[in-house]
Amino acid sequence: MELKVQTNVALSQFTTYRTGGPARFFAPARNWQQIFGLREFAKSKGMPYLIIGGGSNVLFADEGYPGLVILNQMDKLRIHGKNVTADSAVSISKLVLLTAKHNLGGVSGFALIPGSIGGAVYGNAGVPDISISDVFVHAEILPENSDTPIIVGSDYCKFDYRTSHFKDTKDIILNVTLKLKSTPAAIIKTEINQYIKARTIKQPIGLSCGSFFKNPGQFPSAGWLIDQSGCKGMEVGGAQVSEKHANFIMNTGKASTADILELAMEVYNRVEEKYNINLEPEVQILPKNPFI
8 A cells, every 4th residue: 555645745735724834744545544554654753643634624833734644535425315424525515515416405504614524523513503413423433543443423422512522532534424304405405595695694705714713602602702802803914803704814815824823812812801701712723722
């Protein structure tokens, strides 16, 4: 099995923020055996490793990543009855659109969520009325210290708001099975268009990771807290707090990761000072999270 390991590959091309320095080592993987081999390569060199898919919820430092970054390219999707099994690199939008063609719905709200299904399970992605855990059946994973994939259910995943057990382990999600609902394709199309229209009105379009901070509770939302703290429109370098939605920190086209983090820290400090609430980033900041 040939592993195509490269050195000093710019990570900015693989994230929706379009920032970040080079990975010390970088390699694509199209099956679990390659992922296993690359993981062992990293372990043999005593360095950290990370798997990315759509890169929609990750922010790499300008200095880059000191270990191995594995680009997950497993992207097969299989439909069996009302269930769909998607490899972890399948994009969420592809999942929604392809299942709609087979009259399978219940996930229209995911239509504009960026990233992959593996990342969605890792962070229990969702919108106000549905999270991935609501339709989750089971996942095939490669456990941290095993050379054999296993099937795990919801109990193992320990889903919570925008998080899961996978954030506390080095388990690797290989594929995910979801249970959908029989729904006419025409109705699903209408639902998707409604979600897209609503989101376009409320959320900015551009380079970002979506919501930067988690909501601290049902209310007030992180966006409301940031707005009321006077942060809308604030800028640092090429980073800006969106005027449309305060929980979106945008790369206006020339931002560095340092710009984004400095602006995010100022937002964090203002909310803490005014409301005594410590916001927690939803985005994964690597290799070190300055908010911890």
